[in-house]
Amino acid sequence: MVTGRFPERIVVIGAGMAGLVCTLELMKQGYNVRLLEANSQPGGRIYTMRDHFADGLFCELGAAFIGEHHFLTLSYAQQAGVQLINLPVPNRSLSYIGGRLIIDSPAEPALWPVSLTAEERILGYAGMLGKYLTPGLNATGNPFLPGWPTKQAIQLDSMTMEEYLRGQGASSGAIKLFEIGYMQMLGDGIRKVSALQRLLDLKMAGSERSSKTIVGGMDQLPKKLALTIGSNISYGCAVTHIEHSNKEVTIRFNHSGEVFTISCDRVIVAIPSTVLRTIHFSPSLSKEKNDAIQNQLSTSVTRTVIQSRTRFWNNLSSFTTVNTDLKIGWLLDATFSQTTSRRGLICSYSSGESARELSKAGNFNSAVSEIKQVLPELSYNYEGGTVFSWDHHPYSRGAYAWYKPKQMIRMLPTLTAEEGRIYLAGDNTSLFPGWIEGAISSALRTVNQIISGNSI
Numbered sequence: 001m002v003t004g005r006f007p008e009r010i011v012v013i014g015a016g017m018a019g020l021v022c023t024l025e026l027m028k029q030g031y032n033v034r035l036l037e038a039n040s041q042p043g044g045r046i047y048t049m050r051d052h053f054a055d056g057l058f059c060e061l062g063a064a065f066i067g068e069h070h071f072l073t074l075s076y077a078q079q080a081g082v083q084l085i086n087l088p089v090p091n092r093s094l095s096y097i098g099g100r101l102i103i104d105s106p107a108e109p110a111l112w113p114v115s116l117t118a119e120e121r122i123l124g125y126a127g128m129l130g131k132y133l134t135p136g137l138n139a140t141g142n143p144f145l146p147g148w149p150t151k152q153a154i155q156l157d158s159m160t161m162e163e164y165l166r167g168q169g170a171s172s173g174a175i176k177l178f179e180i181g182y183m184q185m186l187g188d189g190i191r192k193v194s195a196l197q198r199l200l201d202l203k204m205a206g207s208e209r210s211s212k213t214i215v216g217g218m219d220q221l222p223k224k225l226a227l228t229i230g231s232n233i234s235y236g237c238a239v240t241h242i243e244h245s246n247k248e249v250t251i252r253f254n255h256s257g258e259v260f261t262i263s264c265d266r267v268i269v270a271i272p273s274t275v276l277r278t279i280h281f282s283p284s285l286s287k288e289k290n291d292a293i294q295n296q297l298s299t300s301v302t303r304t305v306i307q308s309r310t311r312f313w314n315n316l317s318s319f320t321t322v323n324t325d326l327k328i329g330w331l332l333d334a335t336f337s338q339t340t341s342r343r344g345l346i347c348s349y350s351s352g353e354s355a356r357e358l359s360k361a362g363n364f365n366s367a368v369s370e371i372k373q374v375l376p377e378l379s380y381n382y383e384g385g386t387v388f389s390w391d392h393h394p395y396s397r398g399a400y401a402w403y404k405p406k407q408m409i410r411m412l413p414t415l416t417a418e419e420g421r422i423y424l425a426g427d428n429t430s431l432f433p434g435w436i437e438g439a440i441s442s443a444l445r446t447v448n449q450i451i452s453g454n455s456i
C-alpha cells in the first residue's frame with residue numbers, strides 16, 4: 001500500500017509500447033504521470049515507414065505481426081480500436097538455396113540441396129521441425145508458473161540452439177536448413193543463441209498461419225494509445241541523466257537544444273539496454289544491474305525495401321515470403337494487405353552478421369542485386385528503394401535483445417528488480433524480447449511492482 005504522497009509523481013522514459021502501457025495503467029490508478037519521448041512520435045520499434053513510397057504505400061520496418069495467442073497485444077489492439085487482418089496462408093513455402101528456388105508443400109515435398117539422413121528426407125522440413133523441436137518446446141516449461149526456471153529450462157539455457165539440435169539427432173544438413181529463415185533471426189543465429197531463448201521465442205511466434213497484422217499499418221496501435229494519454233506525453237525529450245536519492249529522482253533531458261530537469265517520486269525507464277547504457281546514473285546503479293545493462297546483447301537487423309512497378313510476384317502462386325541463404329535473409333511482400341495500388345513493396349529482413357554487412361554505406365546495391373537474383377522480374381519493375389538499419393537508429397541501437405548460453409536466467413531477475421525509486425521496463429526485461437507481447441507484459445509487471453510496493 002502506498003502511504004506517502006499521493007498522487008505520486010512518476011516519470012516514464014520512452015513512448016514505445018512498454019512506456020505507453022505503463023503510463024496508461026498508472027494514469028488509470030490516479031498517479032501523476034509524465035511520459036518523456038526522444039522522438040517526435042510514439043511507437044519506438046513499431047515503425048511503419050510512410051512517405052517514402054508512391055501511391056500511399058507503407059512498409060513495416062519493426063513489428064509487423066501479432067500472434068493469435070498474444071492476448072495482451074490483442075487486448076490493447078481492441079482497446080485502441082484498430083482493425084486486424086489475417087496473414088495470407090500460402091499452400092507452399094518458397095526458399096532460395098544454392099542459387100535455386102525451391103518449392104515445398106505437403107503434396108510435393110522439396111528435394112533439399114543439403115545432405116540429410118534417410119529418416120530426415122522422409123520426414124521433410126515440417127516433420128524435422130516437429131521431431132527436433134517438440135521435446136525442447138515442452139522442456140522450456142511454463143515460465144509463468146511458480147518454480148520456473150525448472151531444471152530442464154536451466155539445462156536448455158546452458159547450451160546453444162545448435163547444441164540442442166545436435167543432441168536431438170539433427171544432422172549437419174538439417175542444421176544448415178534451420179540456419180535459413182526464422183530460426184536464425186535471433187542474435188547471431190542458432191550457433192550462438194541460448195537454446196532456452198530460441199525455444200521460448202518459437203513458442204511466442206506460434207504459427208504464421210494464425211498471425212494477424214493491423215489494417216492501415218502497425219503504427220496505429222501506439223498512436224491511438226498515445227492519443228488517450230494526450231498531453232501527459234512530451235515529445236522531443238532525450239533523457240541523458242538520472243540522479244536519485246532516497247527522497248526523489250531528478251531527470252535531465254535535452255529538448256530543442258536546451259537542457260531541462262524534472263523531479264519525481266519514481267521513474268520507469270522503458271528503453272532498450274543498448275540506449276540505457278548511454279544514460280548517466282548518479283549514484284551508479286548496483287554492480288549487478290549495471291553489468292546486465294552493459295552486457296545484454298542486441299540483434300542486428302537491416303531491412304531493404306524495394307518499390308516495384310507491378311506486383312509481378314502474384315504470378316508466383318505462393319509468394320508472401322521467401323527464405324534465402326543470401327545476406328538479404330528473408331524476403332516478404334510488404335504490401336499484401338494494401339490493395340489500393342498496382343505497385344508493391346518487397347522488403348528483406350536480414351539479421352546478425354549479414355545485417356551488419358548490409359548496413360554499411362554503399363551496400364544497398366548489393367542487397368538489390370541479391371533480391372533480383374531471387375526475383376529476376378524485379379529488373380523490369382524496379383522503381384527505387386531504401387535501406388534501414390536498427391543498429392544505426394540512435395534510440396534503439398539494435399533490434400531486440402538476445403542471450404548467449406547462461407545469460408538469460410542470470411540476467412532477467414536483475415533487470416526486473418526495482419532499485420530504490422528506479423524501475424526498468426521494455427521487451428528486453430521480459431521473457432520475450434522482440435515481441436510487443438513482451439513489452440506489454442514488462443509494463444504490467446512494472447505497474448504491479450509500483451502499485452504493490454510500499455511507500456518510498
Ligand SMILES: Cc1cc2nc3c(=O)[nH]c(=O)nc-3n(C[C@H](O)[C@H](O)[C@H](O)COP(=O)(O)OP(=O)(O)OC[C@H]3O[C@@H](n4cnc5c(N)ncnc54)[C@H](O)[C@@H]3O)c2cc1C
Pocket residue numbers: 013014015016017018019036037038039042043044045046061062063064065066237238239240270271272275301390395396398399400425426427428433434435436437438439
Ligand atoms: C525488425 C523488428 C521486427 C519485429 N517484429 C515484431 C513482430 O512481428 N511482432 C511483434 O509483436 N513484435 C515485433 N518486434 C518487436 C517489437 O517491435 C518490440 O518488442 C516492441 O515494440 C518494444 O517496445 P518497447 O516499448 O519495449 O521498446 P521501444 O519500442 O524500443 O520503445 C522505446 C522508446 O524509448 C525511446 N527512447 C530511447 N531512448 C530515449 C531517451 N534517452 N530519452 C527518451 N526516450 C528514449 C525510443 O525513441 C522509443 O520510442 C520487432 C522488432 C523489430 C526491431
